[in-house]
Each structure stands twice: as C-alpha cells, then as structure tokens.
Amino acid sequence: MDGLPFPVPAPRIWAVGALCRAVADALDARFNPVAVRGEVSGFSRAPSGHCYFTLKDAQGQVRCAMFRRAASLLGFVPRDGDLVEVQGRLGVYEQRGDLQLVVESLARAGQGAHFEQFLRLKARLDAEGLFDPGRKRPLPALPRAIGIATSLNAAALHDVVTCLRRRAPHVAVTIAPAAVQGPQAPGELVAALDSLYALATRGQVDVILLVRGGGPIEDLWAFNDEQLARAIVRSPVPLVSGVGHETDFTIADFCADVRAPTPTAAAELAAAARDDWVSDLAQARDRLWQAAARRTDRAGQRLDHAAARLGRPLARAAQQRSRVDRAAQRLGQAVLGRLRSAQDGIARRGAFHVQAMAGRRAQAAQRLDRLALRLQLLDPRLVLQRGYALLTDPQGHPITSVAQTHAGQQLHAALADGEVAVTVSPGAANRP
Incomplete structure (x- = not known):
C-alpha cells in the first residue's frame, strides 16, 4: 500500500441531482x-413576468432570478x-x-x-382598491381649464x-403652489x-396635473x-401624475387616473394640440361644402328632367329654374361665409364648436329641402294631371285668353302624358 499504515477509503459516488441538492441544502x-x-x-423581463x-x-458575479410576485412590487x-441591494435566498439551479x-x-x-416602506404601503393601498383600474377615468378630449399642483420654483412647472x-394656448391654466420635497x-x-x-x-377645472421633476428617491418621497x-383618489375630475423620470415610480402614480412618464408628457396627455383640431375642422368644412354642392346639383338636375318631360320650353318652368339657381347660389355663398366665419373665430379664440357646424349644416339642408318642395309644387305637370291642358300657339306662346284665338287656328295642347294638335272651331273663337 505504498507504505501507508491503512487503506484510503474510496470517495462517495454522488448522483448529479443528489449532489446539487446537497450543495443547495448546505448553502441554505x-x-x-x-x-x-x-x-x-x-x-430582462420574460413574458411570464419573471x-x-x-x-x-x-x-465576482451571481445569477439572479426574481419571480413574478416579487417583480410586481418593483x-x-x-x-x-x-x-442595487437585494434580499433573497441563495441556492442551486439544479437543471444547470x-x-x-x-x-x-x-x-x-x-x-x-x-x-x-414603499412596498408595504403599496401592497396595503392596492388591497384597499386604490389602484383598481376600474376607477380610473379617461381624460377629457377638449378641456377648457387645467389645474397644476407643483412648486412655483420647479423646473417641471416651466416645462408644463x-x-x-x-399646444393649447386657448386652455386656461390655474396653478396651486406647494412644496414638492421635504417633510412639509x-x-x-x-x-x-x-x-x-x-x-x-x-366647473372651473376639467383636469388636474400633479407634477415634479426627477431626482433620488429621497427627493420624491x-x-x-x-x-x-x-x-388623489378623491379627485372630482381626472388627475394625471407626472412625477420624476420614466423609470421613477411613486404611490401617486398608481393612484392617479393616468400616469405620465415626465411632467411634459403629462401636459401633452392633458391637452390635444390646437393645430390638430383646426385641421379636423377644415376637413369637416370641406365635406359640408361638397355635400351642399351635391344637393344643389341634384335639385337642378331634377328641375331639368321636369322641364324636358313637358316636351316644350315653358316660360314659368324656366323662371322657376332661374329662381332655384339663384337661391342655390345664395345658399352656397351663405354656407361658405358661415364656415369661413366659424373657422376664423376658432383660429382667433381657439374654441372648437364642431357641433355648431353640424347644426348649420342641418339648417342648410332643411332650407334646400324647402326650396325643392316649393319647386315641386310649382311643377306644371301637377296641374295637367288634374285634367287641365296647356295651350300654346305654333310659336310656343301660352294661350291665356280667347281673344288670342281665331277660327281655324292651329294650337298645341299639352296634357299630362303628351301633346295633341287642336283646331279652333268657328263657333268657339272670340267667345266672351
């Protein structure tokens, strides 16, 4: 035995899994x-949340895993x-x-x-339902006034x-000053x-911004x-929290209706850009004008068809068509003038009243419908359909008196469904 007084015992042979578990137990x-x-x-964050x-x-270095429950409290x-400082349990990942x-x-x-302390308070308020997504409200699309709670000396106020x-110079802003760090x-x-x-x-504030710039956790406490x-939870209107930088999270963020990554982002979320609304209004104006023009064209086309079906140019129909054309032109000019006045007023005052434009459009449509109805009532065909006839001489002049006739005269009689040629009899001419 190479001079040894006793034999060396053979080492224990471990199964790999058993060895890993033994090492894990020793570490624990x-x-x-x-x-x-x-x-x-x-x-990195996996889709599972781990x-x-x-x-x-x-x-040195050590691999770390933070499972979903603990990661949700970050x-x-x-x-x-x-x-960073972490707390946890050291072990062996046996698969590797x-x-x-x-x-x-x-x-x-x-x-x-x-x-x-942050984690304990967050867990308690979450359990009470203060972070419940169901109580979060959407921001108003067109706020009239915005309230801001922050320090007057904060850079965040200047940014907001x-x-x-x-973006929205027409929106009124009210500032409520307060310290944003320190015990008070x-x-x-x-x-x-x-x-x-x-x-x-x-009704003097539609949305509230609670903002502060970034800093260490002590400054944001x-x-x-x-x-x-x-x-924050009892705010009567939607409240936006814009505290710190994008990577900073506070209890206020979880309580607010909307969390913005920065103070500037909070302002952008609260007020849509005026230029966007002006562009939408211009498009609505164009659509309204095109719709009014199409209705006018259709009314004129119906009048043309009515005149054509009579077979001969009738002076009264031509007169009414002229009146409709003039009325349509005045209507179009009035609608365009109203639209331009509305757009100019919005550009000056920054007020967007699309509903008013819709009302004007409805009024214009109603007026056009009334003109079309009046035109229809003046249609000579309605008279002809009741048994009357329209007499004209060979030159197309209307015959309105027996004094315009003489025996043997050839006339045209326009009926509801066509025309017939008639001859004035000797006994009927010049009858009183």
Whole structure:
C-alpha cells in the first residue's frame, strides 16, 4: 500500500441531482436569507413576468432570478449599471448546476429602508382598491381649464406651462403652489389639490396635473405619502401624475387616473394640440361644402328632367329654374361665409364648436329641402294631371285668353302624358 499504515477509503459516488441538492441544502443552512449589494447587468423581463439578471462587482458575479410576485412590487425598472441591494435566498439551479440567487426584494443601494416602506404601503393601498383600474377615468378630449399642483420654483412647472402654451394656448391654466420635497411637502400638496378640487366642483377645472421633476428617491418621497394618495383618489375630475423620470415610480402614480412618464408628457396627455383640431375642422368644412354642392346639383338636375318631360320650353318652368339657381347660389355663398366665419373665430379664440357646424349644416339642408318642395309644387305637370291642358300657339306662346284665338287656328295642347294638335272651331273663337 505504498507504505501507508491503512487503506484510503474510496470517495462517495454522488448522483448529479443528489449532489446539487446537497450543495443547495448546505448553502441554505449557511447563508440564507442573504442580502447582497452589486451592479445590475443584463436585466430582462420574460413574458411570464419573471425577471432575470446578473449581480456583479469587480471580484465576482451571481445569477439572479426574481419571480413574478416579487417583480410586481418593483417601484422602478432596473437598468444595467444600477447599484442595487437585494434580499433573497441563495441556492442551486439544479437543471444547470448553476449558483442562483432568488431575489425577493430589490432597491437602489442606500434606499433599502425607504424601499421596504414603499412596498408595504403599496401592497396595503392596492388591497384597499386604490389602484383598481376600474376607477380610473379617461381624460377629457377638449378641456377648457387645467389645474397644476407643483412648486412655483420647479423646473417641471416651466416645462408644463411651455408645453401647454404651445399646444393649447386657448386652455386656461390655474396653478396651486406647494412644496414638492421635504417633510412639509405632503401636507402642502394635499392642500393644493383641495383648492383645485373646489374649482373643479364649480366647473372651473376639467383636469388636474400633479407634477415634479426627477431626482433620488429621497427627493420624491413626498409622493409616496398615504394621505396624498387618498387625496388623489378623491379627485372630482381626472388627475394625471407626472412625477420624476420614466423609470421613477411613486404611490401617486398608481393612484392617479393616468400616469405620465415626465411632467411634459403629462401636459401633452392633458391637452390635444390646437393645430390638430383646426385641421379636423377644415376637413369637416370641406365635406359640408361638397355635400351642399351635391344637393344643389341634384335639385337642378331634377328641375331639368321636369322641364324636358313637358316636351316644350315653358316660360314659368324656366323662371322657376332661374329662381332655384339663384337661391342655390345664395345658399352656397351663405354656407361658405358661415364656415369661413366659424373657422376664423376658432383660429382667433381657439374654441372648437364642431357641433355648431353640424347644426348649420342641418339648417342648410332643411332650407334646400324647402326650396325643392316649393319647386315641386310649382311643377306644371301637377296641374295637367288634374285634367287641365296647356295651350300654346305654333310659336310656343301660352294661350291665356280667347281673344288670342281665331277660327281655324292651329294650337298645341299639352296634357299630362303628351301633346295633341287642336283646331279652333268657328263657333268657339272670340267667345266672351
């Protein structure tokens, strides 16, 4: 035995799966639960809702998995390079034999206590239904007035006002000032919202923006206040939260009717661009004018057909057609003038009253229908259909008196379904 006093025992032969489980048990007993600080790398979210990433520093790295339940509590989206602190359980992913950290909570480094507080409040308010999508309201398409709750010294206020002035200068803006960070901020924000709510109940505010620029979680903490959350939920009008940057999430975001990624985006969501509405109005004007022209053309065509069916040009029909043509021309000019006046007024005042245009269109259509009815009532064929005849001499002049006739004179008689030639008898001519 090569000089050894006793034989060396053979090593235990493990099944691969059993070895992985044994290592996992040893890690669990030795380390778990574990808290780790490191830099995020390769963060991704699977369709299942689970998140996967690597936590690393200069000396090493460990693969991490964050399952859907824990991932749904994230208050921000981790990005590569973020320094974070995680809590979880270290184990072995047996299918690959890899060391894996199952993450149960994740926060930016140095924010662990704040983050845990955020998660607890978020879970409690969610359970009460404050985040229920069913209570979220859509934003008004054409707000008349917008209320803004923020600090007068905040850059966010300048961004929002500039955006509103560019997109919708006709919309009135009311600012309710409040601190947006510090211990006094939550109370001031609630008071600012209450002042806007009072205006909203009187119809003087249609939508409210709660905005603040970005910053670390400590600067945004006022927007994670429970009293502010409950104040947001009782807003009488839709409320948009635009707090921080796109990757920042606060309790206010979950309570608001709409969450905007930035303050400027909140302004864009609240007020549609005036130019878009002006363009829509111009298209409506063109469609209305074309419809009026088509109705006028059809009425003139019906008149032409009526005259043609009489067989001969009738002076009265020609006169009525001329009257209809003049009336149609005046109607078209009046409609066009009204449309141009409406568009000019909208451009000056920024007021969009498409409903009024629809009313004018209906009035124009009714007036055209009345003219068509009057034309129809004046149609000579209606008289002929009652047994009368229209007498004309060979030159087409109407015979309206016996004094215009003489014995043996050849006349034309227009009946409802055609014409006949007649001769004046000697006994009928010049009869009184």
